[in-house]
Amino acid sequence: MKKFAPVIRGYDHFLHGGDYNPDQWLGHPEIIDADFERMREAGCNTFSVGIFAWTSYEKREGEFDFAWLDRIMDRMAAEDHRVFLATPSGARPAWMARKYPEVLRVDARGIRDRYRLRHNHCWSSPVYRDKVADINRRLAERYAGHPALGGWHVSNEYNGSCYCDLCKARFREFLRERYGSLDALNAAWWSSFWSHTYTDWDQIEPDDFCVDALAVDWYRFNTWQIVDFMHHEVAAVREFSDAPVTTNMMGFRPDIDYWQVAGVCDFIADDRYPGWLEVRDFAGTAAAAAMCHDFHRSMKRRPWVLMESSPSNLNWQPYYRLKRPGLHRAEALLAVGHGADAVMYFQFRKGRGGSEKFHGAVVDHEGSSRTRVFRDVAEVGDILRRIAPVRGTMTEPEVAVVFDTDAWAALMASGGPSQGEKKYAETLNLHYRALWELNLPCDVIDSTADFSRYRVIVAPMLFMLKPGVAEAIRKFIADGGVWVGSYLSFYVGDSNLYFTGGLPGGGLRDVFGFWNEELDGLTPEDRQSLIPAADNTLGLSGDFPLEAYAELLHLEGARMEAGYGSDFYAGTPALTSHIYGSGTAYYQSARCGLEFLRAFYRALVARHGLETAAPAAPGFHATVREGDGERYLFVYNFNPEAGTFDLGGRSGTSLIDGGRRAGEITLSGFGSDVLRLD
Ligand code: GLA
Numbered sequence: 001m002k003k004f005a006p007v008i009r010g011y012d013h014f015l016h017g018g019d020y021n022p023d024q025w026l027g028h029p030e031i032i033d034a035d036f037e038r039m040r041e042a043g044c045n046t047f048s049v050g051i052f053a054w055t056s057y058e059k060r061e062g063e064f065d066f067a068w069l070d071r072i073m074d075r076m077a078a079e080d081h082r083v084f085l086a087t088p089s090g091a092r093p094a095w096m097a098r099k100y101p102e103v104l105r106v107d108a109r110g111i112r113d114r115y116r117l118r119h120n121h122c123w124s125s126p127v128y129r130d131k132v133a134d135i136n137r138r139l140a141e142r143y144a145g146h147p148a149l150g151g152w153h154v155s156n157e158y159n160g161s162c163y164c165d166l167c168k169a170r171f172r173e174f175l176r177e178r179y180g181s182l183d184a185l186n187a188a189w190w191s192s193f194w195s196h197t198y199t200d201w202d203q204i205e206p207d208d209f210c211v212d213a214l215a216v217d218w219y220r221f222n223t224w225q226i227v228d229f230m231h232h233e234v235a236a237v238r239e240f241s242d243a244p245v246t247t248n249m250m251g252f253r254p255d256i257d258y259w260q261v262a263g264v265c266d267f268i269a270d271d272r273y274p275g276w277l278e279v280r281d282f283a284g285t286a287a288a289a290a291m292c293h294d295f296h297r298s299m300k301r302r303p304w305v306l307m308e309s310s311p312s313n314l315n316w317q318p319y320y321r322l323k324r325p326g327l328h329r330a331e332a333l334l335a336v337g338h339g340a341d342a343v344m345y346f347q348f349r350k351g352r353g354g355s356e357k358f359h360g361a362v363v364d365h366e367g368s369s370r371t372r373v374f375r376d377v378a379e380v381g382d383i384l385r386r387i388a389p390v391r392g393t394m395t396e397p398e399v400a401v402v403f404d405t406d407a408w409a410a411l412m413a414s415g416g417p418s419q420g421e422k423k424y425a426e427t428l429n430l431h432y433r434a435l436w437e438l439n440l441p442c443d444v445i446d447s448t449a450d451f452s453r454y455r456v457i458v459a460p461m462l463f464m465l466k467p468g469v470a471e472a473i474r475k476f477i478a479d480g481g482v483w484v485g486s487y488l489s490f491y492v493g494d495s496n497l498y499f500t501g502g503l504p505g506g507g508l509r510d511v512f513g514f515w516n517e518e519l520d521g522l523t524p525e526d527r528q529s530l531i532p533a534a535d536n537t538l539g540l541s542g543d544f545p546l547e548a549y550a551e552l553l554h555l556e557g558a559r560m561e562a563g564y565g566s567d568f569y570a571g572t573p574a575l576t577s578h579i580y581g582s583g584t585a586y587y588q589s590a591r592c593g594l595e596f597l598r599a600f601y602r603a604l605v606a607r608h609g610l611e612t613a614a615p616a617a618p619g620f621h622a623t624v625r626e627g628d629g630e631r632y633l634f635v636y637n638f639n640p641e642a643g644t645f646d647l648g649g650r651s652g653t654s655l656i657d658g659g660r661r662a663g664e665i666t667l668s669g670f671g672s673d674v675l676r677l678d
């Protein structure tokens with residue numbers, strides 16, 4: 001595999017830096033001078049500038065001042081730094097909101113917000129769109145040819161909904177496009193429920209979530225609004241600049257389908273803030289972050305940008321816990337090991353006021369490079385230079401985990417089953433974690449992705465089958481693929497209508513080899529367990545506790561690998577496997593805990609001969625990147641204590657200290673290393 005080109009054209013470095021807000025320091029030139037000094041000392045080279053700077057560009061309507069940004073850009077260029085220049089639409093000047101209240105959002109009850117906060121503009125307002133296009137054009141025209149320009153940071157963390165009349169009209173338009181006629185919509189939405197049959201598009205109220213198909217379409221419309229707004233912003237930029245564009249994402253959400261937002265981005269950027277608050281289980285935090293990283297790497301199947309992270313504490317978490325020594329380096333390298341070509345922070349220098357003065361930053365209020373956090377960041381800067389050959393390499397997993405936004409939205413929108421137990425993201429995290437602990441590289445894909453490049457697909461709780469997905473699953477398994485499914489899969493079609501004729505729906509009953517007749521919602525007091533069958537093909541043994549959900553299956557060709565331990569359905573299948581064509585369909589019909597998932601995936605790796613990056617060891621993790629004929633192994637110890645880790649017959653040279661590594665290696669508490677494998 002050939003290495004990928006750098007994210008910033010012609011700038012062949014790992015990017016290191018972060019949000020830089022000199023607009024908050026315009027009266028303090030000595031601070032700006034110090035910042036440039038600190039940037040050098042910290043080994044930082046790339047900065048997101050101007051994200052919330054609109055008032056500094058246009059203090060009064062039509063009066064523009066870019067002189068301060070000119071100076072910053074010139075200084076950046078002189079240092080050979082690069083800038084992801086932001087479009088400032090994430091927050092707007094007060095004068096604009098006062099003069100044009102329509103730029104503000106309206107809530108579900110029809111009340112327009114006052115001027116406050118950020119990330120709260122109407123998506124449809126023609127005035128806001130004009131104002132945004134205007135400022136974007138001015139920025140693009142002025143800086144398109146600037147040597148410091150690396151790319152465009154479009155807006156900031158797009159999210160949320162507006163219920164103004166314009167947005168509602170666009171929702172109805174979106175529905176008209178999707179369904180063509182009200183008859184088709186009424187049928188797809190099952191809207192005779194509670195007398196909701198619509199006879200005019202105007203009757204559709206976006207928050208009427210008793211129509212659970214409407215709820216799913218409203219979430220889809222949210223994504224459509226974001227994509228449409230971003231296209232609008234990018235079009236203005238593109239009149240002058242062809243530098244790559246992105247917007248910073250926020251990981252897994254049921255209300256934004258990032259696979260679609262990715263389509264507007266030239267490269268993927270994510271904001272990731274692991275809290276490290278599970279102080280007896282740092283590996284759990286790391287695994288959850290890594291799953292997000294894999295999600296962002298999988299979007300374009302190329303290296304991505306960690307656009308924001310904190311070098312230290314987080315002011316918005318319930319506890320303001322410091323990152324313990326080593327953890328910052330491990331967190332940064334975890335992103336790189338999982339495909340990031342950039343480690344960037346929010347933010348470079350702490351602001352003295354505003355609601356984020358306690359948020360971690362590279363440069364503290366104290367201001368020097370002597371702080372512990374600063375030295376941690378500088379160490380990462382140094383390491384990123386040492387591991388330069390890794391930039392542009394990729395990971396090509398045999399395994400993918402399916403994360404499906406619509407399936408999540410549909411499950412959340414449905415009334416029941418067991419409202420508080422759904423936990424889609426948490427469940428995916430748990431499955432992923434078991435794979436992560438085994439050091440099995442994974443992609444994270446949408447259910448409409450091309451399955452053919454994978455050998456194993458793990459798709460827990462795939463509640464909704466979007467068009468074509470059932471056929472793709474059938475073909476994947478028939479052609480030799482291994483599918484791992486679970487309870488709450490294949491219940492509804494594209495508009496959240498329950499399948500008739502028995503589950504698994506979508507015609508998948510013969511592929512999985514059972515009929516799923518009923519779902520038992522377990523209370524916390526219920527005691528249910530999974531007991532492997534004596535002759536199970538996975539070599540499982542023990543007695544594993546179950547919680548929340550247990551489906552009652554009738555075998556129609558599948559093999560019972562494990563059964564329920566108690567209650568009236570004791571002895572009926574809790575885990576099945578079914579050979580279909582040349583592949584295998586596994587199904588876990590109840591929610592299993594981490595202990596079971598560890599045992600199950602360990603068995604799966606052995607049974608199907610999957611290649612891991614290194615042998616598993618508690619609290620340790622390993623992952624690989626490869627390209628241009630080289631393989632790089634990233635190893636981490638997420639235990640606070642030092643420990644040894646077996647490279648499993650691999651050997652190599654540390655890119656960090658040049659030392660040889662083979663056999664058992666020792667890593668300090670929260671230690672991490674990057675090896676070029678022999
Ligand atoms: C988000 C925002 C930043 C900042 C950080 C704080 O990611 O994009 O502007 O508020 O959170 O963690």
Ligand code: ZN
Nearest residue numbers: 122162164167
């Ligand atoms: Zn609106």
